[in-house]
Amino acid sequence: MAYRRRQQIKPAAGLLILLVLATLFSAATGRCQTEATAFAAIHPEQFSVETGAILTVTLNGGRQAEIRLPEVAGLHFQKRGTSTQVQMINNSFSSTTSQAYLVQADRPGQYTIPPISVAVDGTTLTTNPVSFEVAQSQTVPPGQGTGSPQTRSNTSREGAAMAFLRVVEPREHSWVGETIPLRIRAYFRQDIKVNLSSLPTLKGEGFVMPQLSQNPQQTQEDVNGTSYSVLSWDTSISAVKEGKQSLSVDLDATLLLPRRGNPFPPGFGDPDIFQDDFFQNAFGGFESRPVTVSSKPFTLEARALPTAHQPRDFSGAIGHFSLSVQAKPTEVAVGDPLNLTMTVAGSGNFDLVKAPQFPEDPRWKTYPPAAGFKQGDGPNQGKKTFERAVVIKDSHVTELPPASFTFFDPDKEDYTTLTSPPIPITVKATGQGQAAPAPSAPASPPPAVKAEPQGSGIAGLAPIHLQMEGLQKGIRPVFTRAWFIIMQVLCAVLLLGVLLWRLRRSYLRNNPALHRKKEMRELFESSMARIAEAAERDQTRYLAVCRRAIQEMLGRSWRMEPSAITLADLEKRLPPASGLIAVFAEAERGAYANYALSVDRIRQYSEIIRKELSELP
Amino acid sequence: MKPTRRISGLWALLILFAITSSAVAASTPSAETLFQQGNDLYGQGRYQEALQIYVRIADREGVSAALFYNLANCCAQTGQTGQAVLNYKRALRLSPADSDIKGNLDLLERNAGLFRQEVSWPNRMAALLDLDQWCLLAGFALMILTLISLAGLRLHNGRQLGRWISAACLLIILLSSAGIAARYRQLDEAVVVGSDARLLLSPFPAASPIGAIREGQTMYYRSQHGAYALVEDETGRSGWIAVKDIGLVRGTASGSTPPFKQAE
Numbered sequence: 001m002a003y004r005r006r007q008q009i010k011p012a013a014g015l016l017i018l019l020v021l022a023t024l025f026s027a028a029t030g031r032c033q034t035e036a037t038a039f040a041a042i043h044p045e046q047f048s049v050e051t052g053a054i055l056t057v058t059l060n061g062g063r064q065a066e067i068r069l070p071e072v073a074g075l076h077f078q079k080r081g082t083s084t085q086v087q088m089i090n091n092s093f094s095s096t097t098s099q100a101y102l103v104q105a106d107r108p109g110q111y112t113i114p115p116i117s118v119a120v121d122g123t124t125l126t127t128n129p130v131s132f133e134v135a136q137s138q139t140v141p142p143g144q145g146t147g148s149p150q151t152r153s154n155t156s157r158e159g160a161a162m163a164f165l166r167v168v169e170p171r172e173h174s175w176v177g178e179t180i181p182l183r184i185r186a187y188f189r190q191d192i193k194v195n196l197s198s199l200p201t202l203k204g205e206g207f208v209m210p211q212l213s214q215n216p217q218q219t220q221e222d223v224n225g226t227s228y229s230v231l232s233w234d235t236s237i238s239a240v241k242e243g244k245q246s247l248s249v250d251l252d253a254t255l256l257l258p259r260r261g262n263p264f265p266p267g268f269g270d271p272d273i274f275q276d277d278f279f280q281n282a283f284g285g286f287e288s289r290p291v292t293v294s295s296k297p298f299t300l301e302a303r304a305l306p307t308a309h310q311p312r313d314f315s316g317a318i319g320h321f322s323l324s325v326q327a328k329p330t331e332v333a334v335g336d337p338l339n340l341t342m343t344v345a346g347s348g349n350f351d352l353v354k355a356p357q358f359p360e361d362p363r364w365k366t367y368p369p370a371a372g373f374k375q376g377d378g379p380n381q382g383k384k385t386f387e388r389a390v391v392i393k394d395s396h397v398t399e400l401p402p403a404s405f406t407f408f409d410p411d412k413e414d415y416t417t418l419t420s421p422p423i424p425i426t427v428k429a430t431g432q433g434q435a436a437p438a439p440s441a442p443a444s445p446p447p448a449v450k451a452e453p454q455g456s457g458i459a460g461l462a463p464i465h466l467q468m469e470g471l472q473k474g475i476r477p478v479f480t481r482a483w484f485i486i487m488q489v490l491c492a493v494l495l496l497g498v499l500l501w502r503l504r505r506s507y508l509r510n511n512p513a514l515h516r517k518k519e520m521r522e523l524f525e526s527s528m529a530r531i532a533e534a535a536e537r538d539q540t541r542y543l544a545v546c547r548r549a550i551q552e553m554l555g556r557s558w559r560m561e562p563s564a565i566t567l568a569d570l571e572k573r574l575p576p577a578s579g580l581i582a583v584f585a586e587a588e589r590g591a592y593a594n595y596a597l598s599v600d601r602i603r604q605y606s607e608i609i610r611k612e613l614s615e616l617p
Numbered sequence: 618m619k620p621t622r623r624i625s626g627l628w629a630l631l632i633l634f635a636i637t638s639s640a641v642a643a644s645t646p647s648a649e650t651l652f653q654q655g656n657d658l659y660g661q662g663r664y665q666e667a668l669q670i671y672v673r674i675a676d677r678e679g680v681s682a683a684l685f686y687n688l689a690n691c692c693a694q695t696g697q698t699g700q701a702v703l704n705y706k707r708a709l710r711l712s713p714a715d716s717d718i719k720g721n722l723d724l725l726e727r728n729a730g731l732f733r734q735e736v737s738w739p740n741r742m743a744a745l746l747d748l749d750q751w752c753l754l755a756g757f758a759l760m761i762l763t764l765i766s767l768a769g770l771r772l773h774n775g776r777q778l779g780r781w782i783s784a785a786c787l788l789i790i791l792l793s794s795a796g797i798a799a800r801y802r803q804l805d806e807a808v809v810v811g812s813d814a815r816l817l818l819s820p821f822p823a824a825s826p827i828g829a830i831r832e833g834q835t836m837y838y839r840s841q842h843g844a845y846a847l848v849e850d851e852t853g854r855s856g857w858i859a860v861k862d863i864g865l866v867r868g869t870a871s872g873s874t875p876p877f878k879q880a881e
Contacts, residue, residue, distance in 0.1 A: 337732040367730025372828035372854065389730030458694065458728055462717040464659050464687040468652040471679035475710045475867050477804065478749040488756055491763040498766040 036061035038118040040127035042103060048135045050162070050257070050289070052104040054080065057116055057127060059097045066119040067099055075111060078102040105134040161226075162257075163188045165200070165295040167249050173301040175410055178318040179238045179349040179380050182209070186251050186293060187228040190220070193256035197290065200233060204247035206302055209237045236379045238349060239302030248297040255289045305408055311415055313357045317407035319348015319380065323356060325403050325420035327390075333428045337389045342369070342403055342420070345383040347376070355386040356405035356420070363394035395429035520556060524613055527553060531606055539596045546609060547587035550580055557616045579608035648678040655687065664694040682712035690721065698729045699810030702833040703864045706808060710866060713747045731833045733851075743799035751800060755793030762786035804867060805838045807848060811862025820845035820857040827856040838865055 037060045047053045055077070059065045069077050080100040105111065110133050115126040168183035188194045202209040216231040237247075305318075326341045342356045355369045369388035376382040390400070400423040409416045478484050508515050527549035534545040548562075550570075555562030558573065567588055570581050583605050590597075597605070646654070655670035668691035671684055689704035705722040712718065726732070736744070746754065765779050765786070772779075812832050817824040820842040830836070836848040839855065846863055849855040 335727060337727055337730060339732050365730075368831075370829045370831055370834075389732050391727060391730065458725060460724055461690055461693060461721050464656055464690050465683035465717070466656060467683060468649060468674075469681040469683050471648060471674075471681050471684070472711075473679050475680070475707060477867070478752045484752070484756060488759065491756075491759045494763045495759075495766055498763075498770060501770065 036120045036123075036125060038065075038116075038120075038125040038127045040113070040116050040130050042113070042130045042132050045132045046135060047132070049105055049108055052102050053132060055101040055103045055113065055130065057099045057101070057118065059099075059118055059120060059125070061094060061096075061120075065097055065099075068117045068119070069101065070114050070116060072111065072113055074106045074109070075113070076104045076106075078104075103132075108134045108136045110134075161187075161189070162192050162255055163194070163253065163291065163293045165249060165251055165293045167295040167298060172299070173303055174239050175318055175408065176239045176242050176302050176304050177316050177349060177352060178408075178410055179236045181379055182235050182237050184212075184233045184235065184249050184295070186216075186231045186253075187221070187223065188231075188253070188255075190227040190229050194229075195254040195256070195288075196231075197252035197254055200249045200251045202237060202247060203250055203294075204245050206241045206243055206245040207237045207239050207247060207300065209235060234379045239300075242302045242304045244299060244301040246297050246299050249295040251293045253291055253293060255291055257287055257289055306414075309415065311406045311417060313404065313417075314406045314408070314415060315354035316352035317344075317348060317350075317354070317405075318352070318410060319346060319407060320409065320411070321346035321348060321353070321405065321407050321418065323403070323405045323418040323420055325356070325423065327400055327423045327425060330423065331426040331428070332392055334392060334395050337391045338425070340388045340390050340400065340403070342386045342388065342405075343383060344386075344405055345376075347378060347380040347382075348407065349380070350382050350384050353384050353407075355388065356403040356418075358388060358390075358403045359401050361401075363392070363397050365391045365393060367391075392425070392427045395427045397425065397427050399424045516556075520553075520616065523552060523556060527613070528610060531609060535602045535606060539602065540594060542597060542602055542605075543587040543590035546583055546605060547591070549609065550584055550587075550613070553613045553616055554580075578612060580612050583608055648674050652684070652687075659687065659691060664691045667691050668695065680707070680711070682708045682715060682718070685711065686715070686718050686721075689718075693721070693725050697810075698725065698731075699808055699812070699832040700864070701725055702729075702731070702835075703808040703810055703866065706806065706835075706866045710747065710749070713750055726833065729831075729833050731831060739795075740799060743796045746796060746800075748797065748800040748803045751793045751796035755790050755797065758786040758789035758793065762790070802837055806866040807836045807838045807846075807863050808866065809834045809836060809858070809862060810864045811859065814858055814862035816848075816850075816854070816856035816858055817845070818856065820847070824857065827854065830858070836863060838863070 038057065040055060040057045042053050042055045044053055057067050078101060080102050082100075083098045085096045103113075111131070113130040115129055118125045118127065164187050166185045166187065168185070171180060174180045184200045186200065199212045199214070212233045212235055216233045219230045219232065221228050221230045239245075321344050324343045324345070326343075328339050328341070330338070332338050340358065342358075344350075344353050344356065350373060355371065358366055360366065367389040369386040372385045372387075374383045374385070402419045402422055404417055404419045406415055406417045408414070508518065530545050531542070531549055534542045551562040551565045554560070554565055554570070558565075560569075567581070567584055570578070570584050574581055586597075586605070651670055651674050655667045655674070658664075658667035658670065668688060671688040671691060675684060675688070685704045685708035689701045689708060692698075692701035692704060702722065702725060705718055705725065708715065708718045709722070743751075762783055765783050769776065769779050809830050809832055814830050814832065816827045816830050818827055819825075830850070834850065836850050836858070839847040839849060841847070841860065842857070844860050845857040846860050847855065848858050848863065
């Protein structure tokens, strides 16, 4: 807002400079308009004591004008601004200066402002007198108050009604108990801040209105050129007693009106500028004014419902309804319940809509219905659903009879009875179904129960249990019990272990180098174990075991048949200094000589074998 | 002399304690005795008295399927349809395969005009077992799968059979998981026990009623606000109901009072 204000001030300053230059120029040339005139006008000519009108004093041809406003009892004038226009026609300049005043009245009445004196260039001019009318209050809508709509809906912001309330009137008559729609629309001028003190209330006797919503629909609307914020409530009223009643709707609100007058002390700048909306808003220039906005009274006649030919099953429903009935399932066994869904839809007083009548018959048993209501789009529209359980006790029943619903039609001014079509069903005569607790054929009491003397009970119940079984502290789901959780966690851990094991095995199988390395390690360990055993127990076989171990390890390493490896192969492929050659040669000699080695030599050979075989690739 | 006197005094105290304990034990009947008393009263048609005894056992000793079942029978015989349905359902939780419980519940519901909603075939399949049974089935299949996997590490014969059994176990675990998911709502199952219970728009006494609900009707508990519980019926309609008018099936109490939080 402040930014916008600055934007407006800049062009105004430029314009002022231009005007000053033009005035100086015209003074220098000395060819101004020769004769000055003055006149006054007020706009609008009718306004209320809460608002005001703008008095404009216009001077044509003058430059330095001094306006002296007359004193008028009951009227206040506030200077609102000056405007000047300069024209140049055929090198001749003319200027028009207008001074605006806000005129407010203390009380209603007819007023006349006498001619206003204007001093121009040493002469005094007078304007015409100005007459206008001040009304009492303007919280009535245009066209509904004392003034004409055209007068109240003019383009002046002060001249338009601040708030008014309209009721979209229902019919001229209704029926006692009937719910008729009502639309309440509260209009508030858009430039006025409003706080609602209450929701709209119905004034008058014989009719009631339900509690309204705290959140009405909000729209904007232009009424005779003035923009209004409109709050709308769609509701309904219903008559509680017959007779002609005068009704209206009231709404309490607090209007926050801009405070008239300069909130700053005298000499604090130009007072006109503080009359602007920006400053009025920024410096809290508002005054609260509680008002009660009332609608135009309307008359409604409530008539009593005709008692002649009133159907017996009429429950008080008034409106326009339709009936639909469904059964589910349509194939049942004797004794099994089926669900009868009866839906009454339409518009009307659903509070008094009772369940449609379903005929009683010994061949079936019905139960009290459960009701549910679903609101429709309008205030009186909706759908009420009744679900009634029906247990068929006779297998010869082939259809469900019609259900009926009676209501009063306000348009026809008569009662209407809706009847649903019969619903074909299939009833199976099963043994289990026949054992159902039909009152005509009660089942025999169970043997474990000695007697069932109390009449309120159910016949056919299975007998009580005689063993109490193990007691527990409560009903706990099995998945919250410790043993179940432990078992599941254990299984999960084991499964995970198996899975990891299988993955590892698969990894080794798919990696030959790792697999071979592992085989070599296993072979080495088993060979060394055999050598150690031979050294311990059978020293005559020691050399043969060593020779075999060397052949197996080298065969695996060189990818050769172990038994085909000879001393020549060792001498050819191993380094000359390798201890394995000496051990292998000793073993070959020993194979023929069959002698035993000393303990020291055995330990020495074992070390050589361990060292060199462990280093094989 | 003094230690001897002290020991004698201790002995005297112990004997006194033993006598007192046995006297107290003799004066307090055991749960079995009470249960038998309740059964006798039921047999004589004194259902209300039997009911009080069963409730006393449940409050003091704990619960069992038979206790809930007998309690439900008492409620059914005294016209307390809601409490009867509630206790039959509790009994079924502890003994899901008991045909007596199922039969009586079915009979009671038919007699009270309480019909079950039509459900889709997947829900019908899920309803074949209750939540605990689905859990046990899944746990059993997992155990078999584990054993088969462990055996597969050592045994090299019959691997094909092992694979088939493992696949079957996995399928059972999968189906059981679906069953558990479908039946998980069972944890919040509740039953209307008040005869004039009303479903309200908000948890306040003056709130507008949404519709009537029937005693014995199954609801699903959602939350609690003061003396009201937010519930949903099998059609998805939700609203507030007075805590005193509803009982949770998984409750630990005997059924005379619903096991909700203490109403504020």
